[in-house]
Amino acid sequence: MAALITAPRLMAIGGGALAELPQLLAQLGLTRPLIVSDPYIAGCGILDRATALLDKAGVPWSVFADTVPDPTTEVIETGTLRLRSGDFDSLVAIGGGSSIDTAKGMSVLLANGGHLRDYKVPNEIPLAGPPIVAIPTTAGTGSEVTRFTVVTDTETDEKMLIAGLACCPSAAIVDFELTLTMPLRLTADTGIDSLTHAIEAYVSRRASPFTDGLAKNAMGLIARNIRAACADPQNRAAREAMMLGATKAGMAFSNASVALVHGMSRPIGAFFHVPHGLSNAMLLPEITAFSAPAALERYADCARAMGVAPEGEGSQAAVARLLDELRRLNADLQVPSPSAYGIDRKRYNELLPVMTSQALASGSPANNPRVPTSEEIIDLYRRVYE
Ligand SMILES: [Fe+2]
Numbered sequence: 001m002a003a004l005i006t007a008p009r010l011m012a013i014g015g016g017a018l019a020e021l022p023q024l025l026a027q028l029g030l031t032r033p034l035i036v037s038d039p040y041i042a043g044c045g046i047l048d049r050a051t052a053l054l055d056k057a058g059v060p061w062s063v064f065a066d067t068v069p070d071p072t073t074e075v076i077e078t079g080t081l082r083l084r085s086g087d088f089d090s091l092v093a094i095g096g097g098s099s100i101d102t103a104k105g106m107s108v109l110l111a112n113g114g115h116l117r118d119y120k121v122p123n124e125i126p127l128a129g130p131p132i133v134a135i136p137t138t139a140g141t142g143s144e145v146t147r148f149t150v151v152t153d154t155e156t157d158e159k160m161l162i163a164g165l166a167c168c169p170s171a172a173i174v175d176f177e178l179t180l181t182m183p184l185r186l187t188a189d190t191g192i193d194s195l196t197h198a199i200e201a202y203v204s205r206r207a208s209p210f211t212d213g214l215a216k217n218a219m220g221l222i223a224r225n226i227r228a229a230c231a232d233p234q235n236r237a238a239r240e241a242m243m244l245g246a247t248k249a250g251m252a253f254s255n256a257s258v259a260l261v262h263g264m265s266r267p268i269g270a271f272f273h274v275p276h277g278l279s280n281a282m283l284l285p286e287i288t289a290f291s292a293p294a295a296l297e298r299y300a301d302c303a304r305a306m307g308v309a310p311e312g313e314g315s316q317a318a319v320a321r322l323l324d325e326l327r328r329l330n331a332d333l334q335v336p337s338p339s340a341y342g343i344d345r346k347r348y349n350e351l352l353p354v355m356t357s358q359a360l361a362s363g364s365p366a367n368n369p370r371v372p373t374s375e376e377i378i379d380l381y382r383r384v385y386e
């Protein structure tokens with residue numbers, strides 16, 4: 001069966017790539033962008049650098065800088081009103097995955113109307129909206145290259161997965177210099193998120209030879225550099241490797257899908273407001289242990305690609321090393337358990353059935369090498385709590 005691959009039409013990748021913004025817009029024939037960002041990016045100088053470039057090129061622009069972490073339908077509806085009220089032909093998203101996902105939601109809503117919940121998977125998005133140029137400032141969600149957006153339904157607290165060509169940015173600017181000021185916690189959380197993308201894309205039932213290469217390359221870059229990037233924010237080589245890894249992992253999972261970790265992570269994020277990368281990290285070692293017997297060779301390949309198991313060593317031993325490394329990484333990066341994070345045990349237990357049904361409804365667990373039953377998901381949630 002043929003693998004269907006989605007990717008942006010144009011990408012500028014490397015230190016200083018932000019300077020290519022006017023040129024990218026011109027190549028795509030876009031002249032009137034609405035910039036989508038957040039208060040931090042608006043205040044730290046990155047937004048000013050982008051708008052100065054547009055001013056110099058004579059491109060008129062306007063800014064919607066009210067995006068929030070874990071974007072909500074409410075904020076996206078406000079942003080869409082803003083988009084509709086002006087004469088814009090495109091969106092330029094600058095920020096972490098939340099700003100990029102907000103821009104995607106705005107584009108989908110402008111073109112299709114209704115409510116974003118109408119387009120959550122498995123529903124299709126009928127029309128593509130205004131094109132998006134995505135400029136990530138974290139390494140990262142990979143959202144700059146994916147056909148997904150994750151939006152929290154303000155009314156139900158559900159973290160919805162919305163997928164389709166309409167969500168894939170037309171262009172991406174991948175400039176690791178924008179990540180040099182990222183604080184430790186954000187570097188660690190977004191880094192583990194991208195490692196999870198690479199591993200899940202590789203073990204996914206929807207993986208293909210094309211995504212395999214991207215995923216293995218990404219996990220090698222991330223695993224070898226995440227500790228250095230956390231220890232020294234100004235380590236340019238580590239930052240560049242992390243950024244490349246995040247984008248490649250994004251291309252891999254955009255086309256191979258994520259699996260059980262992401263499926264179970266979204267409800268934890270939605271109900272307990274745990275940052276996305278952190279809730280992935282809480283789950284990754286235990287879910288890898290659960291899944292590995294069903295795809296021993298694939299997980300062994302991950303250990304080898306990450307540089308924690310020698311080539312030629314047997315798969316069982318390599319997988320044991322992978323599990324050790326994932327647990328050690330969580331310890332080194334101070335990833336708490338849900339309990340240590342302060343999540344109330346009673347409420348956690350009460351919510352397990354709804355968390356499980358949301359996890360299953362997202363479709364991601366069906367891509368896992370070992371497809372869990374509801375009971376197994378509940379059991380896994382219980383196991384990671386302490
Ligand atoms: Fe993710």
